[in-house]
Amino acid sequence: xxxxxxxxxxxxxxxxxxxxxxxxxxxxxxxxxxxxxxxxxxxxxxxxxxxxxxxxxxxxxxxxxxxxxxxxxxxxxxxxxxxxxxxxxxxxxxxxxxxxxxxxxxxxxxxxxxxxxxxxxxxxxxxxxxxxxxxxxxxxxxxxxxxxxxxxxxxxxxxxxxxxxxxxxxxxxxxxxxxxxxxxxxxxxxxxxxxxxxxxxxxxxxxxxxxxxxxxxxxxxxxxxxxxxxxxxxxxxxxxxxxxxxxxxxxxxxxxxxxxxxxxxxxxxxxxxxxxxxxxxxxxxxxxxxxxxxxxxxx
Amino acid sequence: xxxxxxxxxxxxxxxxxxxxxxxxxxxxxxxxxxxxxxxxxxxxxxxxxxxxxxxxxxxxxxxxxxxxxxxxxxxxxxxxxxxxxxxxxxxxxxxxxxxxxxxxxxxxxxxxxxxxxxxxxxxxxxxxxxxxxxxxxxxxxxxxxxxxxxxxxxxxxxxxxxxxxxxxxxxxxxxxxxxxxxxxxxxxxxxxxxxxxxxxxxxxxxxxxxxxxxxxxxxxxxxxxxxxxxxxxxxxxxxxxxxxxxxxxxxxxxxxxxxxxxxxxxxxxxxxxxxxxxxxxxxxxxxxxxxxxxxxxxxxxxxxxxxxxxxxx
Numbered sequence: 070x071x072x073x074x075x076x077x078x079x080x081x082x083x084x085x086x087x088x089x090x091x092x093x094x095x096x097x098x099x100x101x102x103x104x105x106x107x108x109x110x111x112x113x114x115x116x117x118x119x120x121x122x123x124x125x126x127x128x129x130x131x132x133x134x135x136x137x138x139x140x141x142x143x144x145x146x147x148x149x150x151x152x153x154x155x156x157x158x159x160x161x162x163x164x165x166x167x168x169x170x171x172x173x174x175x176x177x178x179x180x181x182x183x184x185x186x187x188x189x190x191x192x193x194x195x196x197x198x199x200x201x202x203x204x205x206x207x208x209x210x211x212x213x214x215x216x217x218x219x220x221x222x223x224x225x226x227x228x229x230x231x232x233x234x235x236x237x238x239x240x241x242x243x244x245x246x247x248x249x250x251x252x253x254x255x256x257x258x259x260x261x262x263x264x265x266x267x268x269x270x271x272x273x274x275x276x277x278x279x280x281x282x283x284x285x286x287x288x289x290x291x292x293x294x295x296x297x298x299x300x301x302x303x304x305x306x307x308x309x310x311x312x313x314x315x316x317x318x319x320x321x322x323x324x325x326x327x328x329x330x331x332x333x334x335x336x337x338x339x340x341x342x343x344x345x346x347x348x349x350x351x352x353x354x355x356x357x358x359x360x361x362x363x364x365x366x367x368x
Numbered sequence: 369x370x371x372x373x374x375x376x377x378x379x380x381x382x383x384x385x386x387x388x389x390x391x392x393x394x395x396x397x398x399x400x401x402x403x404x405x406x407x408x409x410x411x412x413x414x415x416x417x418x419x420x421x422x423x424x425x426x427x428x429x430x431x432x433x434x435x436x437x438x439x440x441x442x443x444x445x446x447x448x449x450x451x452x453x454x455x456x457x458x459x460x461x462x463x464x465x466x467x468x469x470x471x472x473x474x475x476x477x478x479x480x481x482x483x484x485x486x487x488x489x490x491x492x493x494x495x496x497x498x499x500x501x502x503x504x505x506x507x508x509x510x511x512x513x514x515x516x517x518x519x520x521x522x523x524x525x526x527x528x529x530x531x532x533x534x535x536x537x538x539x540x541x542x543x544x545x546x547x548x549x550x551x552x553x554x555x556x557x558x559x560x561x562x563x564x565x566x567x568x569x570x571x572x573x574x575x576x577x578x579x580x581x582x583x584x585x586x587x588x589x590x591x592x593x594x595x596x597x598x599x600x601x602x603x604x605x606x607x608x609x610x611x612x613x614x615x616x617x618x619x620x621x622x623x624x625x626x627x628x629x630x631x632x633x634x635x636x637x638x639x640x641x642x643x644x645x646x647x648x649x650x651x652x653x654x655x656x657x658x659x660x661x662x663x664x665x666x667x668x669x670x671x672x673x674x675x676x677x678x679x680x681x
Contacts, residue, residue: 104475111469112486115544118501119493121512125504136510180397187394193387194380203398206406208596208665210604212634213658216641216650217409217416220423240401271390300494302607307642318496325500326614332504339497346492354485357492361548362555 122343125336126150133333146333153337156330161313162320169234169305169316170298176238177245177294178287184241185249186275190261200250207243211303219307233308234301238294245290248363252286253279289360292353296346317342410658416651423647434652444653446628447636454535454632455602458542463594465546467587470553471579484554487547499611502541503528528612531629538608538630549594556587585677592672596665603661606634633657 125133126149127142153159188200222233256279264274280287302318309315315323321338324330330338350357380388417434419427438444469487473480490498505512506527514524527537560583568578584591609630613623624631624639637657641650 101475101477104472105477108472108477108483111472112483115486115490115547117512118490118498118505118544121505122497122501133504134510137515138510138512180401183394184398187391187398191387191391191394193391194384196391199395202402206402208600208661209406210600210634210657210661212604212606212637213654213661214406214409214413215638216647216654217413218405219641220416220647221409221412223423237401237405239397240405241398246398272393275394296492300492300496302494302496302610306610318494321500322496322611322614332507335500336504339500343493343497346494347489350485350489350492357488358484358551361488361551 119343119347122336123340125333126153126340127337128333130331130333133331149333149337150341153334153341156328156334157320157324157338158312159317159320159338159341162315162317165231165314165320166299166316166318169231169301170295172231172235173238173298174291174295176235176240177242178291180239180241181245181249181290182280182283182287183275185246185253186279188246189250189253190256190275190279191271203243203246215303215307222308228308229311229314231309231314234298234304238298242294245294248290248360249283249286251363252283256282285356288353289356292349292356293360296349299342299346413651413654416648417655419648419651421647421651422645423641424645427648430648434649437649438652438656443628443631443636447631447633450535450629450631451603451605451633454538454605455599457535458539458605459595459598459602461539462543462546462549462598463591465543466549466553466594467591469546469550470557471583473550473554474557484551487550489547490544491546491548493544495607496611498541498544499608502537502608503612506537529626531625531627534612534625534629538605538612541608542602542605549590549598552590552594553587556590557583560586588672588676589678592668592676595672596668599664599668600661603657603664604634605632606638609635610638 124140124142127145127147128139129144129146129149132139132143188196188203218233219228222228225232227233227236260278260282261274264278265271269277300318301316302322305316305319309319312320312323317338321335321342325335416427418430418432420430420433421427473483473487477483506514508514508524508526508529511527513527518524525533527533564582564586565578568582573581609624609632613625613630624635633653634657637650637653640646640653
């Protein structure tokens, strides 16, 4: 896949492979050992919260409240998952989350390639300056806009609909525009020229020539947009007030407050929310890793 | 006729004009979205910041009332100092953690893909879910963290109940996001030409010296991006504090954690706008936040001139 500068598996430092003088050799074995220990300890720290979530999700309330905590569930309570999804309107929240995530992902998949194409495959005066503005918006804190956006959406009667969350996705996101643009810049100009000579207009070049080549990059955008929308908290909190409209993020939060949900059920519900993200990551790991490092080497 | 020279300067060749016409439909979604969802709200909230407005009915002119109120509002200052305290801790620690992870991964270990996955995975887990997990992990009664600290004879800490530790807890939570920047640093490290290290080795430079003289300068542009972006994210911190304190729940109404220690800037802005229906005041806060973010970004850019090294690869 050509989306990103490859992260090669080859050892990066030639010195590591060189025949080393004597005092070095004695040190080299413990050196990688130390590095490995560091990496393993760090990995455990980074994965511990997820393990603890699953672990707590499977404990009954007595075992969960025990001290010292048990490192694995001694009496796995699988019915926690059943209780978690019946105790809260899980199905409604889930459906809302799925609608929001799908809507945002579709919007991102349509808008960002289109916009990025205009910033990469066509040379127009002022292009780089305008693209600078696109990038600058990355550094604008979104909360600066929330009061005005709420009032605007209220006047449009969009509050308590999914529109304030889904519609903006159809107008592009600076990160995704950047990512798609990097991909388009890497494609040779000749393929567009040939199609233009054959009489294709620019939109046909985009749709028939460039987009088929861009599928991996679009996949990265869809994956990132979906993961982001799935975990989105602030916008549904602001723009959705009716409980029947809540996605999982907000639904779980308010249910916890109002009904004092037991922690094992909270962890069971959290596990169900996290599971699709983990599955997506395991299935498309390469897309995630390459997506995040796009343009990183350019410095 | 006065406009003539100006016109000439902006006169575009036929090609330019054609290309502009071709490109416009492609970039139109961004232009419209930028105007509707960014520029207009910023301008509109500037207007609102000079009004009294509850969100219903009409906004009434208020002059500088909101801004004068800000200066005298102790909660505003507390929310600002909470936020800057959090950002000043979380961002530099985050950069160091990410660099350390990247340096470790950059060593010659074959199973690096496993570590890469382990560090990256938490960054895509929804933040609200991670916060729920932290409530369990940091529980003073049965939490794993206090238990593990106890094994090392470190006294238990009431992480989420003691005003001195609440922000530290969120700083720790934020470190779970270090995997993303770590991968970017790793890509940067791998782009460093090996000849540089080889010649430094010949010159007898030790590992620390090589790090300071070669590695650090070459990844400094990435450090700069991470610092600015991290700072912008840091001053927006909201979700963990809201999830932990539950907005309105808990005994004392409208407190954001013990002694308001989790009353971050955006949290207070949110409360003013959506709990106290003071949209004018919240708009003034939004504008101050806008100015703070620009000032911080520019300050870091200026400062970076002393240490960022640009002639890379």
